[in-house]
Amino acid sequence: MRIDFDPAALDRNSFYKLLTSVVVPRPIAWVSTVSADGTDNLAPHSFFTISCVEPPVVQFTSVGRKDSLRNIEATGEFVVNLAPERLFEQINATATDFPPGVSEFDAVGVAREPSLRVKPPRVADSPVALECELHSTLRLGDSTVVLGTVVHAAVAEDVVVDGHPEVTKLRPLTRLGKDEWGTLGEVQEISRIRYADWDGRTGDRSS
Numbered sequence: 001m002r003i004d005f006d007p008a009a010l011d012r013n014s015f016y017k018l019l020t021s022v023v024v025p026r027p028i029a030w031v032s033t034v035s036a037d038g039t040d041n042l043a044p045h046s047f048f049t050i051s052c053v054e055p056p057v058v059q060f061t062s063v064g065r066k067d068s069l070r071n072i073e074a075t076g077e078f079v080v081n082l083a084p085e086r087l088f089e090q091i092n093a094t095a096t097d098f099p100p101g102v103s104e105f106d107a108v109g110v111a112r113e114p115s116l117r118v119k120p121p122r123v124a125d126s127p128v129a130l131e132c133e134l135h136s137t138l139r140l141g142d143s144t145v146v147l148g149t150v151v152h153a154a155v156a157e158d159v160v161v162d163g164h165p166e167v168t169k170l171r172p173l174t175r176l177g178k179d180e181w182g183t184l185g186e187v188q189e190i191s192r193i194r195y196a197d198w199d200g201r202t203g204d205r206s207s
């Protein structure tokens with residue numbers, strides 16, 4: 001048995017809560033921007049993913065018109081900072097609806113560092129920064145998808161193993177439903193099976 005939910009029969013918030021509880025876990029883009037008059041802004045966005053490999057493009061969605069979106073429209077630049085577990089409370093605090101003239105970096109006490117290719121600063125304590133130039137925006141109902149071409153990636157030396165960022169060192173936070181957040185669980189590895197090697201078995205291949 002299943003319970004059916006019809007988006008047309010539910011109010012906006014009820015279906016939004018359902019969607020955000022089932023599209024889980026979501027990675028968190030901690031987005032830094034700078035306003036036209038020079039105020040640095042920082043806010044978490046969990047409607048976030050990779051959109052294109054070549055050119056490298058990432059996207060996040062602004063639900064409604066917020067400072068991050070307005071700043072990107074005005075300046076054409078943003079930085080996606082990875083949201084690590086150890087900065088949990090700071091990340092949550094930067095989601096506070098501070099007025100446009102207030103910088104979350106200053107209000108919350110988040111240390112900045114200059115970016116290499118764009119004007120918005122990076123979060124100094126975040127292990128990864130993806131510096132982006134605005135590619136395009138897509139207006140969808142009450143939301144705006146922001147696509148950014150990654151023009152530079154800066155990764156902390158101490159999370160790199162054999163030239164590659166190591167997830168157990170990155171310790172990314174994720175967003176779940178309601179006010180729930182997730183941390184990295186058990187990491188499992190399995191190789192993808194080439195059709196040439198397919199023998200009809202899908203279970204444990206080690207025995």
Ligand SMILES: Cc1cc2nc3c(=O)[nH]c(=O)nc-3n(C[C@H](O)[C@H](O)[C@H](O)COP(=O)(O)O)c2cc1C
Pocket residue numbers: 028041042043044045046047048061062063064066067068069091092094095096097098175
């Ligand atoms: C973990 C987390 C994820 C969030 N994800 C989004 C999101 O994907 N899109 C969005 O519009 N707001 C999201 N929010 C809410 C924004 O961070 C919040 O509205 C913030 O005040 C926006 O800041 P700004 O006006 O400086 O851009 C999220 C909040 C949290 C705590």
